[in-house]
Amino acid sequence: MKAQAATIFDEAFRESIGDSAQPEWLVTLRREAFANFTQKGFPTTRDEEWKYTDVKAVASKPFAVGGANSEPSAVRSERFAVTGELIVAFVDGVFRRDLSVIDGLPDGVTIASFADSLDKEVLKANLSKIVEYDFNAFTALNTAFTENGVFIHVTKNVRVDKEIHVIFASTEERANFPRVLFVGDEGSEAELVEVFTRTSEARYLTNTVAEIVLEPNARLKHSRVQRESHKAFHIGVSKARLSKDSVYDATNINLGGKIARHDANLEFTGEGAEAWVDGLYLVEDGQHTDTHSRIDHTVKNCVSHQNYKGILDGKSRAVFNGKVFVHKDASGTDANQSNKNLLLSNDARVDTKPQLEIYNDDVKCAHGATVGQLEGEEMFYLLSRGLNEDLARNLLTYGFAEEIINKITVPSIKKELDEAVLNRLHARL
Amino acid sequence: MLLEVKDLYVEIDGQMILKGLNLQIDRGEVHAIMGPNGSGKSTLAKVLAGHPSYEVKKGEILYEGKDLLALEPDERAREGVFMAFQYPVEIPGVSNSQFLRLAYNEKMKHCGGEELDPLEFNDLLKEKAKTVEMDPSFFKRSVNEGFSGGEKKRNEILQMAVLDPKLAVLDETDSGLDIDALRIVSEGVNKLKSDENAIVLVTHYQRLLNYIVPDYVHVLADGKIVKEGGKELALELEEKGYDSFKAAGN
Structure with missing residues (x-):
């Protein structure tokens, strides 16, 4: 697989780095990252971290790399219907100033x-320091192709009112490598x-970081x-580094992709911080979704919450692998983790593995996972109020998803997600 | 006759709970079914609602002259059978108003009534919520999630108010209620009582009957009715306890 990967991306990389007018430190970083990729090659299912997610299909596809000149109006009408907000737009992995709305930023905010x-x-x-290549x-590979990304910096005590x-x-078949770097000062x-x-329903690759x-508070x-x-193939890593008394609330909704993998990671580096790393995956026939998460409690008195839910239909597959590490100096840690899965079909399969590794005695930790069908008492309750069986099942499934979706407070996005869930259930509620 | 239970035998997990129960209930009546723990009171309520864990081994139940046991739980509900749960179920992620509107519209569809959109239904719900002094802030909250015991029971009566059943079976609705909640719930039920419906109070204690006065009291022991009478029977029970009736039943 090494050879294949090399042929696919070698030329694109040489072209990209050759044209680059980037500073020396970044060029060096990118070269190192590409060397690392070439040496490693794509993972296989023999790799413990990729045991259940086979990326052969990703590795063997000869993706086009680099910016395309896609028609912006199509993109604008289709998906950019978010109004009155700050918008950063990428099309096919390329940052598009013309489609972004980042004028008139408040003082102390860089986008x-x-x-x-x-x-x-x-x-x-900070670049490539939180998620190392x-x-x-x-x-x-993403780091090697670092060209398009957005840098968001909110300075000390500044509150950004708009989301x-x-x-x-994505509009066509190519490999995209966008990145986000967010720095929230004290x-x-x-x-x-x-x-x-x-x-469109193209077979592209999004590889994102x-x-x-988050600085103190x-x-x-x-x-x-x-x-x-x-x-499409979607491979993404998010990682947050939390300083003293900072608060991070993440909600990760995974609906798309033929093969989708998200690593949602977090590291506490200052005491008294609190974080939520919650998520929902909703997949149907032919989809594979994989969430890996690693939460590192390296310091005292931090609190982490993790609530991941999954709904699987048809011949679909989901993986949840959540690790919470409580390091030896992390006394006073409070960590809870839950992964619940609902299987709507006999052909669906989920592999769930919540893991706690605790190297300190003074902690409060709980974790659990369930895989099942809808509960009998809940069904009976709805039936006893006159809802027929299909409606009752749909309502319960919807409620199961809504518990996570309700965390999203942006009305336009919440509405889209509600509709997506209902469409998936072929239901009108 | 609204409801006729004839020689009913019911089993759960291989154990016979109801053993030849007979009961007749007509419109405009309030019945109290009283009895000690394990006598089969709640089993009767659940069988009427159609809980799948209970198996009818013998006997029949006629509802408006038709075979109730032939109907699925949701069909019974749409035909006007309602059970207020002893332990109302929490449904995270589903709002109270969304749930109630669906239930209401299913019933309307069945009866040929007018279905309501969310705004219209909200007006109806506000009106009905007054029955149990429930604040509209409960409409947006997930069904029963994080509700106190009293709030859950009030929510049950709110559902009854919205669905307007012909036969309402209240399974230990008084359990776990403080005196204020008991008053609110009881007043709610009294407001919903009419010549067109019948109310069955399943209870261990006489206390509830101070607020909702029954026309008939049935004492259940070991799976069958062992004594019947008017409201004064409840007071007699309060005084003597269930022991004497248990003996009579055996």
Whole structure:
């Protein structure tokens, strides 16, 4: 597989790095990352972290790489109907200033493309430091193709009133490598919404990385909605680094992709911080979705919550692998983790593995996982009120998903997700 | 006759709970079914609602002259049978108003009535909520999730108010209620009582009957009715306890 990967991306990389007018430090980083990828090759199912997710189909497809000149109006009408908000737009992995709405930013807020931010010390200090390129082969490849990304920086005690939407729209078959770097300085507050979407059912690859840095007392609500084409491949890593007393609330919704993998990671580096890393995956016939999560409690008195839910229909498959590490100095840790799955079909399969590794005695930790059908008493309750069986089942399934979707407070996105869930259930409620 | 239960034998998990129960209920009547724990009171309520865990081994139940046991639980509900649960179920992610509107519209569809959109239904719900002094803030909340015991029971009566059943079976609706909640729930039921419907109170204690006065009291022991009378029977029970009736039943 090494050889294949090399042939596919070698030339594209040489072309990309050759044209680049980027600073030396970034060129060096990219070269190192590409070397790392070439040496590693794509993972196989023999790799423990990729045991249940076979990326052979991704590795063997000769993707086009690099910016396309897609028709912006189609994209605009289709998916950019978010009004009155801050919008950062990527089309086929390319940052599009013309489609973005980032004018008139409040003082102390930077939202800019990587190309316009490479002289910023804060970017240089954090890029590829939260998610290092050798995290896995896809991260290495993404880092090697670091050209298009958005740098968001909220300075000390600044509160951004509007949600910041970052929209990644794909229109055609190619490999895209967009990135997000968010830095929230001390006492800052913001809401970040990432949406991965498409204008056609193309077989593209989104390989993305989001790095989040929260300085002391900073707060970020981070929603990530993955609605890729059902033929597409989506591989993404999000990681947040939380300093003292910071608060991070992540909600990851995974609906699309033929093969989708999201690593949702978190590291506490300052005491008293609190985080939610919640999610929902909703898949149907022919889809495979994989969530890996790693939460590191390295310091005292931090609280982490994890609630992941899955709904599987048809011949679909889901993987949940959630690790919570409580390191030896992390006394006073409070960590809970739950993964519940609802199987709507006999052909669906889920592999769930919540894991706690605790190296300190003074902690409060709980975890659990369930895989099942709808509960009998809930069904009977709805039936006893006159709902027929289909309606009762749909309502319960909808409620199961809504518990997570309700965390998303942006009305336009919430509405879209409600509709997506109902469509998936072929139901009208 | 609204409901006729004839020689009913019911089993759960291989154990016979009801052993030859007979009961007749007509419109405009309030019946109390009283009895000690394990006598089969709740079993009767659940069998009427059609709970799948209970198996009828013998006997029949006629509802408006038709075979009730031939109907699925949801069909019974749409035909006007309602059970207020002893332990109302929590449904996370589904709002109270959404749930109630669906139930209401299913019933309207069945009866040929007018279905309501969310705004119209909200007006209806506000009106009905007054019956149990329930604040409209409960409409948006997930069904029963995080409700106190008293709030759950009030929510049951709110559902009854919305669905307007012909036969309402209240399974231990008084259990776990403080005196204020008991008053609110009882007043709610009294407001819903009419010449067109019948109310069956399944209860262990006489307390509830101070608020909702029954026309008939049936004492259930070991799976069958062992004594019947008017409201004064409840007071006699309160005084003497169930022991004497248990003996009579054996």
